Amino acid sequence: MIAPAKNLIRYCSAVFLLSLSVSLTAGAQDATKYPLIPYPTNLTAGEGSFVITSQTTIVTAKQFTGEAAELNKLLAKGLGSSLKMTKTAGQHTIKLVYDAGITAPEAYRLTITPQAVTIKANDPAGVFHAVETIRQLLPVAIEKGITSKKLVLPAVAIDDQPAYAWRGMHLDVSRHFFSISYLKKFIDRMALYKMNKLHLHLTDDQGWRIEIKKYPKLTEEGAWRTFDKNDTACTKRSKDNPDFTIDKEHIIQKNGKTLYGGFYTQQQMKGVVAYAAAKHIDIIPEIDMPGHMMAAINSYPFLTCNGENKWGTLFTKPICPCNETTFEFAQNVFDEIMEIFPSKYIHIGGDEVDRTDWGKSDACKALMEKEGIKDLAALQSYFINRMEKYFNSKGRKLIGWDEIIEGGISPTAIVMYWRTWVPKAPVEAVKNGNTVIMTPGEPLYFDNQPDQYSIDKVYHFNPIPKVLNAQEAKSIIGAQANLWSENIPSERRADYMSMPRMTALAECLWTNDDAKYNSYLQRLVKQYSRMDAMKINYRLPDLPNLLNEYVFTDEGKLSIASPLNTLTIRYTTDGTLPNVSSPVLPLTLVIKKSELIRVAEFTPSGVRGDVYNLNYTKQNMLGPVKIAPPKPGLACTYYKAYFKETALMQNAKVDSTFTTDKIEVPSTVKAPSFGITYKGYIDVPADGIYSFYLTCDDGGVLKIGPGVVVNNDGNHSAQERSGQIALAMGAHPFKLDFIEGGGGFTLKLKYSVNGSAPQDVPAAWFKN
Missing domain, CATH: 3.30.379.10 (Chitobiase/beta-hexosaminidase domain 2-like)
Structure with missing residues (x-):
């Protein structure tokens, strides 16, 4: 058995270790001074x-x-x-x-x-x-x-001077609520790193967070809820990680019920706006319409076309764009919003709208005929365009998520691009004359779990789509990271998910110089002590060179180099979580039997970083199988359907088949949701311990021989999972199941053998 691959972590860890080198370059001296x-x-x-x-x-x-x-x-x-x-x-x-x-x-x-x-x-x-x-x-x-x-x-x-005018952070306060004091802390760290736009997502299905005096029930009722499935999931995870504990100050007892929530009074929010303005941060409010309005519709059911308020196929029922009462409500709400927020930008949302009920409404049918509206997407644009004209009459500019371009949009609206799987959206917006703010889910959704590649991906993010020319590129005014809070129930968790990724985005948008990346990593090490002093619960640097699953034939050896000399790595072998009393990991830990090793890094003050679960399995070398004269490539089965997990493909209807020698999503696939099975043999040229690294958005399961090597199943953002298998030279049964739920279209498979650098699996290894 070998130690974990020495160069798996290609980004952060190697540079952190430079702090131990015998001499510093001039650039490093600048980073220190x-x-x-x-x-x-x-x-x-x-x-x-x-x-x-x-x-x-x-x-x-x-x-x-x-x-x-x-x-x-x-x-x-x-x-x-x-x-x-x-x-x-x-x-x-x-x-x-x-x-x-x-x-x-x-x-x-x-x-x-x-x-x-x-x-x-x-x-x-x-x-x-x-x-x-x-x-x-x-x-x-x-x-x-x-x-x-x-x-x-x-x-x-x-x-x-900054490279981009829009250097933003987004905070969702509707799913989980954050205090006034935390908003100010968030503003402080934005100011420290020269960010200048704070996008507050104030309303959604799960909660309405800003006082509207004309409609008091929006906060009297809409700001509070019984615990939902996300709260339950967070509570379950809090058993291992206290950062998932819901902040107790946002829980009340009312009418015999336990309720979660909260809201900001107009006076409180005006104070936050003034606090941010003194630090030259513009707060952009978002009141999400016409979808994501369940919290409002619960109290004011006249807002829908039929009085119903429930979940549709994917999203909640929206407000009705065909009734004048809807526009009266919207304008009254935004009148009060504009009194609170002096920003020239107002965000109206406009994403993920279930338009089904509009098509059944007599009022909508009549309006569409009267206005010559051809389809439901254009009906949504009718609503957005009418609201934009109202905003413009008040001296404000409308921002919407990139769905607003689907039915046609005026060139004066500002488009915020988020749907990574629709790369043409920002290009179409620019060519329509719109100003665009880039905030693609990968890599700028900071609610996605960070990993060893996150800092690198954020730092090297290029806001300018490659197909735009120099003149068109001027329409891209910057970018922002979004922090959606379904699974962020506490201020500590919000810190962890946003820091230090925010620093990488700050330098991307201000400095915009990839050549300074190594210097940035050195400077980031120096910033950690400042974050400690500011009591920021930032994510500690990744432990380098770790896999999820290990195998060995005789004995295993675990060696981990600490990414910072101030951190102590501790471990357990009895399944319990490492704590400050757990033994310190030796330079080399020898493993003789199959067992779970749990490791974590600790700061001098006892703060624990991520817990890494390292499964070690003792196994015999897997022998090859005899196969008939093989054909090159893998036989692939394509399923045009939505799957929550790969196992559900077994009984699904096959759409088509093809052969490929590459593990990737074919360029011909256009369906938003689908599944692919890659099946055949992998013919390895030598005996060895093979490591496989499977990156999926959404899920994938890799099987070689009789068992699972990497389990990266489920619907999730792009993440890498890894595993090992002991293979003898020759052919071995190979199967990779991949599902895409609608979003990322990311599928990558790399390998290493006996500690070599990860690389793509050679096409010649695949047979069927």
Whole structure:
């Protein structure tokens, strides 16, 4: 048996270990001295440092008084008192200077010398970003409010500006509710990493979270629910991970029932908006229409075409676009929303609409005939376009999910692209004249479970579709990550799912330089201590070189190199969860029998990272089988249907068959949901312990010989599962079942043998 493959983790882990190397390159020295995320457009290291004391003064242009106050507030946390604000510059001064020559929005120039600190910008946002740069250059202790007599800033010259105007984060507060204090914490870390748009998903089937005074039942009733299936799933997972425990402050007893929920008053939300505005973060409210409205329809059933409120085939019944009362309700709601949120952007949702009832409605039939509306998709566009005109009349711009383009949309609407499986959507929107914000589910749905590849995929995400030319690319104004909360019931879990991925997205959208990736990983290591001081429950770095299933013929050996020298790896062999009292994993753990090894990393304060379940199985080398003169490739069976798990394909109707020598979804497959079975033999050229890495969106099961090697079954986002098998040279029965529920179209299979680097399975190995 071999130790886990030495180079399975190709991204984060190798760079983390550079902290142990004997020397640092100039770039690494910059990463250590200036551990800034996102990295500036241009940075020139200086000599010496600027020392801030209680005698230091702040001088500001009149345009930047608010930003000067934010800077003073920051420095007061480290000095224990505010600095004096003066009108004229003296010695040892921090100056905020208006510079009309800096023309790029949000740009700034920061110069730190032993004599002075100078911030120059053309707009207040640029000054504020410079303040956040200074924050990251200050000692971590400032985040804890630990005071000292002086604060030291390294000398540096920075010219900086963002690559993209829209650098967003989304937070779903409707499925699980988050407190005002957490919203402010979320805003703080966005500001630290120069993100500038917070998209709040305020309403959905599971909860209505914002007070609307004209319709009080929206929150009196719609903000509360009995526990649903997602709550139950979270409670079950909380037995092993306390981050899945539902925050108790959002649970009440009412009329003999246990209810979960909460909402924001208008006054509370205005306070949050002001808090964000001071940090140059624009809060974009989303009131999801015409679908995802069950929480509202429960209290106001007149909103539907037939008074019903229930789940349809895939989604809930929508509000009716054919009744004037619907538009009266919508306009009244958005009037109050616009009073709370000054943002010029309002998000109307417009996704996942079950239009079935519209087609049965006499009112809709009459409206469609009157307006010349050809189909139900166009009827949805009628609703969206009419609401957009209303928004425009109030000086606002409408944003909708990319489904809004299906029935035709005006070129002035802003399209937010999320459906990874519809790559033409952002292209069609751009060619229609629309502005587009990129937020594809892969890799920017941060509610998808992170893994060892997540940071790399987010960092290297390119918001610009390859088919767009340079002029068309200007319509892509940026991107954002979405944090849907069905399975995020606590603030700690929200932290874990968003951090540190947010930092990778921040640098992707601000710096936009793939060449800085290794430097970014080094700087990220330095950022962890700041996150600790801010009490962010970030996801610890992945343990490198681990599989899900291991086999051995004589003995197994487990060796894990810690990704950070501050972490301790502990393990158990009795099935219990590792804790701070569990034994420390030795340099090499020898395994003699089939057993489950559970390992986890721990911070010095006792915070546990992910638990890794490593199944070790002792087995004999699997001998080859004799086969008739083989044909190249695998025989494939295609099923055009929806499956929740691969086993359900056994009794399904076959749509077609084909032969292939590649494990991938054929380009000819267009159905949103389907299944494929790849069957034949894998002919390996030598004896060995073979590792297989199966990435699926949605599910897949790999069988070689009589048993399962990798189980990656079920409906889920793209994730990799791995396993091993001891194979003798020759042919072995091979079967791979794959299902796609509608979304990702991701299927990859790689292998390694005796510790080699993972690579694609050679086409010549497949026979049938």
